Amino acid sequence: MRTSSIPSLHSARRRWAAAPAAAARPEVRWPQRIADSRAARDIAARRRVRRTVTWREGMRCEVDGRELLNFCSNDYLGLSQHAQVIAALRDGCVEGVGSTASALVCGHHALHATLEREVADWLQAPAALLFGSGFTANLAVLQALLQGGDTCVQDRLNHASLIDAAKLSGATLRRYPHGDADGAARQLATHEGDGLALIATDGVFSMDGDVAPLRELATLARTHDPLLYVDDAHGVGVLGPDGRGSVADAGLSTQDVPLQLATLGKALGTYGALVAGEADLVGHLAETARGHVYSTALPPALAAASIAAVRIARTANDRRATLHALIQRFRDGANEHGLDVLPSTTPIQAVMAFDDRIALRMSQVLEDAGFWVSAIRPPTVPEGRARLRVTLTALHTESEVDALVDALARARDAAGVTPLSA
Structure with missing residues (x-):
């Protein structure tokens, strides 16, 4: 009977063991890569944290156990409710x-x-x-x-x-x-x-x-x-x-x-x-x-x-009319307070902070005052273009918009930013 030409498992193992050490595969370092990436985000103030919403009623919601007035939702016409x-x-x-x-x-x-x-x-x-x-x-x-x-x-x-x-x-x-x-x-x-x-x-x-x-x-x-x-x-x-x-x-x-x-x-x-x-x-x-x-x-x-x-x-022209009136009211108020807001006629109003840490500081001051406005930082926006992204909806009221503008001005001052009108 002819002996099989297929190498035995034992001989294959011997050849593998005799291979130069340089040929060995590098040790997997996934945990270190993840840790380094997270540390880099920490240093740059770019950590992202999910917030948990427990309930919503109109534009008010409970976020991580705290009631806030939501100004970062894309529910522009309020149809989700x-x-x-x-x-x-x-x-x-x-x-x-x-x-x-x-x-x-x-x-x-x-x-x-x-x-x-x-x-x-x-x-x-x-x-x-x-x-x-x-x-x-x-x-x-x-x-x-x-x-x-x-x-x-x-x-x-x-x-x-x-x-x-x-x-x-x-x-x-x-x-x-x-x-x-x-x-x-x-x-x-x-x-x-x-x-x-x-x-x-x-x-x-x-x-x-x-x-x-x-x-x-x-x-x-x-x-x-x-x-x-x-x-x-x-x-x-x-x-x-x-x-x-x-x-x-x-x-x-x-x-x-x-x-x-x-x-x-x-x-x-x-x-x-x-x-x-x-x-x-x-x-x-x-x-x-x-x-x-x-x-x-x-x-x-x-x-x-x-x-x-x-x-x-x-057919929601009434809701759209309300929404656009609130957009104009926000912009008028922001101009009066010297807030740096990008040109926009839509519900998306970008209040510029430029610096990542300033954006985070302003967002936290707003939250302490009862307003939920997210800080947007790179890579979502270009470097040096951090901002607060305010979004308005047809469910907001004039008094709520006015209160937000006042709170934004206070948040800007708390972060040490000079008003545009100064």
Whole structure:
């Protein structure tokens, strides 16, 4: 009988033991890496801490056992607590809770289809596609549309999901100065080869609160033929006729902006996101966008709540009027107190601190006074651009806004910051 040519286990072990020490694998040091990263954040005053909310009633809530007035929520129209939205969620649970599968298997419920039709009709787009979140939607859209050899041109202050999506797509990412349509044109001019180009921008920028130059970008897209994609997470429900967002507010249509993102977790008060636009593009996403194809569909009951929220938001002109009046009141008060607030006509009002520790100090002084306003620091914003991100809602009152402005001025003084008017 022939002896097997396969080396014995014992001989393999002997060869491994005789190998030079230099070939040994380095010791795993994951705990040290995590500890070093945490220590670096501590030194830079950039630790993030989750806060626990026990209850909410209007804009008042209990946070870690303390009652605070919330000025950092994205619930711009107050629909997360609307009786009709809550009732729709409860009624939608009668048949069960989860969707049980992805949309292309058996998870696409009639309520999902209704929500897509209603959002498409509201935004005056031919079609819409539901995703689990705005972050997932942006990843899915850019990865489904872009590939190696393509170019993705983006505003420097775009949301992290758009930046990550372009990097993961394999396309070349080129970024232009914030709000600079001419800068976008210069970046497009560098596009070479046979690949396609896409311009992606926030509609309303989530940390500064200003609005993208959408008309200029749409003109650029018509001239140079890139696809224009607008993430309007913070614009839909707040801006434009019937709350249709920054695209409609700029007087643009699907012909100008073939795809736009509308999230459900901001002004609509629920959860999830939809991409609305040209039927062929939306159909392509439904078949190829990995975040849609390979993710369990949202619970049907949540879609029912979102349908109720969309129907309310379409006609909530009174809430929008209240919201915009409060925005102006805040800005007038901030100007009188010499607060350094970035230009914005949206519910997002950035009170600049610049220094990370000053931002944290001001936030803590505000909390001690009963106000919840988050300190925003890098990498969420650029270096040296720390701020307090104040967000206003239709559920706030004039007296609450006035009290906040007074408290902000006191917090600034406590942190040793010189007023602008000084």
